[in-house]
Amino acid sequence: MSLPPWISGNKHKSSAPSNGFLSATGKVRNPKKPKARPPKSLRETVLLPVRSLPAYSGPYSVGTMEIEIPVEEPRTFSNITRKGNHLLQLKTVLMTIYYPASPPQKKRPSRQLWLGRPRMSMAGGYGHFSTLGPLGVPIFLPTMFTKLPAFRNAPLSSQYPPGTGLKEEDKDAEETTEEEDDGNSEYEDEAPRFPLMIFSHGLGGTKTAYSSVCGEFASYGFVVIALEHRDGSGPRSFVNQPGSGEIVFDKNGQRDPKHHHRKHKDTHYDVMDYVFPKDNAWDTSPHNEKGVDRELRGAQLDLRLAEIEEAYKIINTINAGNGEEVDKKNMRREGYKASSTHGLEGVDWAAWKGRVDTEYVVAAGHSFGAATVVDMLRHEKRFKWVAQGIIYDIWGSGTRPAAAEDEKIQAPLLAINSEAFTYWPSNFDLVSNLVEEAHPCPAYLMTVRGTIHVSQSDFSLLYPNVCSIFLKASANPERALDINVNASLEFLSMVMPTIPYRIKKAFPNEELLRTQTHHLEDIPTIDMHKPKDEKWMAARLRIPHEFTWRVAPGLARKLARKKVTEGGGSPDDEIWLHCKPVEGTVEKYNSTVERLKDRRKSKDAKTVPASVGPNEGAKQEPGCKEWRN
Structure with missing residues (x-):
C-alpha cells in the first residue's frame, strides 16, 4: 500500500538503495550490537537452567511496585456468560508500576518474579493459553526463578540523569522546551517531574510480560503503569476479594495467614484464565474464515479502557501525596492470593507527591494492547490526558473501527511493526490507515527487520532459541529491544515538549525516524523474508542459510558483522521506515x-x-x- 506524499515525504515512490552485505547477497542484516548493559549477577549466570532478563540500559536504576486495588464501582461488561456467570467483570485493577529509582540501600534488595505467584499455577495458565495443557508447564520451569532486573519498592529517584546539568550552551534549548510557570522548570536543587506512560499488554500478556520494554522506559525517566488486564486476554490472573487477605490472630497473638476473613473463607479470590471465543477459538489467525469474535473483543476493549481509567485514578492519588490510602487498600501483600509478603513495605509516599506529570500521558501497547491504545486515542474527550500513542505490532483485526467521523486519532502516533506482521497485507493496510488518520499530527510507521510478533515482549529474550529455531527470528533480541525503545524515545523527544530537558538530554538518538522511507512494494524481493507458504504468514519468517541462522543466530550475526565496514553499517540495515511526516x-x-x-x-x-x-x-x-x- 502506498501512502500519500504528505505522510511519506516523497512525491514519487522510489526503490530504496540497498546497502551493506545484504544488498548484494540477500543475507539477513543486523550489523549492530546491543547497547552496553550492567553485568548479570552470579545467580543469573551460574544457576542453571534459570533464564534471566538483561539489565536496563538507561541512566536510572528501576524500581517496581505491585498494586491491586478494589474499584469504586464494580460492574460487568456485556452479557457474555460462561457457566452461568458474567464473563467480564471489573472488581479490582492490577498493575506493576516501573519507575526511576535511587540505587537500593539493602544488601539483598527484593525483586519481583517475572512469572508471578503461584508459579506452577501461572505456568499452567500459559499451558492453557498455548493449548499445550500440562505439557506447557515444563517449558516455563526455567522462568519460574526469573526475577526482574528492578528493585521492589525502591526509593523514587530525586535526581536528574548524571551528566545532564544545564550548561551555558543548553540554556537556549532549555528555554524553548520548558515553561517557567507550569511546574516543569528545571532548577539544580529541584527533583525532576517524571513523564507518565500507560502500557497495555497483548493476548497472553501480563503485567510483567513486557518488563524489558517498560523497565527500559523507566530507566530513561518514565513512570510506567503496566496493567494486567482481567478481560480473559491473559494466560491467568488472580482477582482478590476485598478483605479476604486480612491477617487474623490466634488466642496467643500469633499471625495466622492461613485463615482469611470468614466472609470469604471459601471464595476469597477468582481465577481469570484466557478466554477462547466460542466455536471460533482461533479468531486471531489471519486465515480464520469466521473472522474475529467482535462481541467478545469489543467487550474486552470496554473492560480494558475502564481498567486504565481506574489505574489513572490510582497514580493521581499517589501523585497528590495520598499514597498511604493506596497502601491500605492494596491487596498484593501478605495474606492475599498471588502476593509477595513485601507488599508496598518501605515506600516513601511523601517523595511521590507532585513527582509525576499526569496531564500529558503516553499510551503504549502491543498487539491487542495496541488496539486498546487506538481506542483511547479515538476517544480524546474521555481520555483528555493522553497526549500521544505508541503501537507495537498492532493486531488490526482486533481493532475497533471509529464509531463516528469525529472519533479519529487526534494525537501524534508511532507504529512499529515486526517484519513478520508487515507481510500480513490487511494488517499492514490497517496500520497504514491509522498513520494517515493521525494527520496532521506527526505520525510514523516503521518495521524492525528480522523480528517476529513476540520480539517486542520478554519472550524473545527468555526463549531466543525457540524464536530462532521455530519462528526464524534473525534479529538479536536485545538489539531488537534497543531499536524499539530508541525509536520510541526519539519520537517522544520530538512530540512531547513536556518532558524535562535534562531527562530528554539523556535519551539515545540513532535518528531512526529520519532515515529514508521504504515503500513496501518497492523493496527488492531479495531483501524480504516473507514465508513462501501462506499458512505461516504473520507467524514466522523465511531466512537464507537456515541451519546457521536458526541454530546459531549469534554466530551468524557475528560472521555477518565482519562483512560490514567498521561503524556498524546504516540504520537501513535493521529497519524500514515506511512513512514519516513532511x-x-x-x-x-x-x-x-x-x-x-x-x-x-x-x-x-x-x-x-x-x-x-x-x-x-x-x-x-x-x-x-x-x-x-
Missing part, C-alpha cells in the same frame, strides 16, 4: 501545543477553540484538536 510538521505541532498552553494561562481566555491549525488565521485542518482541554 518537514516542518513536528515544529508546527509543537507550536500548536505551546500556544494552547499560553491560552490556558491567559486570564482573558475563557475557552479554547475546538481545533488549532498550524498558523494563526490559516484554514483549520482536522486533527490535533484542542489538546486535552
Whole structure:
C-alpha cells in the first residue's frame, strides 16, 4: 500500500538503495550490537537452567511496585456468560508500576518474579493459553526463578540523569522546551517531574510480560503503569476479594495467614484464565474464515479502557501525596492470593507527591494492547490526558473501527511493526490507515527487520532459541529491544515538549525516524523474508542459510558483522521506515501545543477553540484538536 506524499515525504515512490552485505547477497542484516548493559549477577549466570532478563540500559536504576486495588464501582461488561456467570467483570485493577529509582540501600534488595505467584499455577495458565495443557508447564520451569532486573519498592529517584546539568550552551534549548510557570522548570536543587506512560499488554500478556520494554522506559525517566488486564486476554490472573487477605490472630497473638476473613473463607479470590471465543477459538489467525469474535473483543476493549481509567485514578492519588490510602487498600501483600509478603513495605509516599506529570500521558501497547491504545486515542474527550500513542505490532483485526467521523486519532502516533506482521497485507493496510488518520499530527510507521510478533515482549529474550529455531527470528533480541525503545524515545523527544530537558538530554538518538522511507512494494524481493507458504504468514519468517541462522543466530550475526565496514553499517540495515511526516510538521505541532498552553494561562481566555491549525488565521485542518482541554 502506498501512502500519500504528505505522510511519506516523497512525491514519487522510489526503490530504496540497498546497502551493506545484504544488498548484494540477500543475507539477513543486523550489523549492530546491543547497547552496553550492567553485568548479570552470579545467580543469573551460574544457576542453571534459570533464564534471566538483561539489565536496563538507561541512566536510572528501576524500581517496581505491585498494586491491586478494589474499584469504586464494580460492574460487568456485556452479557457474555460462561457457566452461568458474567464473563467480564471489573472488581479490582492490577498493575506493576516501573519507575526511576535511587540505587537500593539493602544488601539483598527484593525483586519481583517475572512469572508471578503461584508459579506452577501461572505456568499452567500459559499451558492453557498455548493449548499445550500440562505439557506447557515444563517449558516455563526455567522462568519460574526469573526475577526482574528492578528493585521492589525502591526509593523514587530525586535526581536528574548524571551528566545532564544545564550548561551555558543548553540554556537556549532549555528555554524553548520548558515553561517557567507550569511546574516543569528545571532548577539544580529541584527533583525532576517524571513523564507518565500507560502500557497495555497483548493476548497472553501480563503485567510483567513486557518488563524489558517498560523497565527500559523507566530507566530513561518514565513512570510506567503496566496493567494486567482481567478481560480473559491473559494466560491467568488472580482477582482478590476485598478483605479476604486480612491477617487474623490466634488466642496467643500469633499471625495466622492461613485463615482469611470468614466472609470469604471459601471464595476469597477468582481465577481469570484466557478466554477462547466460542466455536471460533482461533479468531486471531489471519486465515480464520469466521473472522474475529467482535462481541467478545469489543467487550474486552470496554473492560480494558475502564481498567486504565481506574489505574489513572490510582497514580493521581499517589501523585497528590495520598499514597498511604493506596497502601491500605492494596491487596498484593501478605495474606492475599498471588502476593509477595513485601507488599508496598518501605515506600516513601511523601517523595511521590507532585513527582509525576499526569496531564500529558503516553499510551503504549502491543498487539491487542495496541488496539486498546487506538481506542483511547479515538476517544480524546474521555481520555483528555493522553497526549500521544505508541503501537507495537498492532493486531488490526482486533481493532475497533471509529464509531463516528469525529472519533479519529487526534494525537501524534508511532507504529512499529515486526517484519513478520508487515507481510500480513490487511494488517499492514490497517496500520497504514491509522498513520494517515493521525494527520496532521506527526505520525510514523516503521518495521524492525528480522523480528517476529513476540520480539517486542520478554519472550524473545527468555526463549531466543525457540524464536530462532521455530519462528526464524534473525534479529538479536536485545538489539531488537534497543531499536524499539530508541525509536520510541526519539519520537517522544520530538512530540512531547513536556518532558524535562535534562531527562530528554539523556535519551539515545540513532535518528531512526529520519532515515529514508521504504515503500513496501518497492523493496527488492531479495531483501524480504516473507514465508513462501501462506499458512505461516504473520507467524514466522523465511531466512537464507537456515541451519546457521536458526541454530546459531549469534554466530551468524557475528560472521555477518565482519562483512560490514567498521561503524556498524546504516540504520537501513535493521529497519524500514515506511512513512514519516513532511518537514516542518513536528515544529508546527509543537507550536500548536505551546500556544494552547499560553491560552490556558491567559486570564482573558475563557475557552479554547475546538481545533488549532498550524498558523494563526490559516484554514483549520482536522486533527490535533484542542489538546486535552
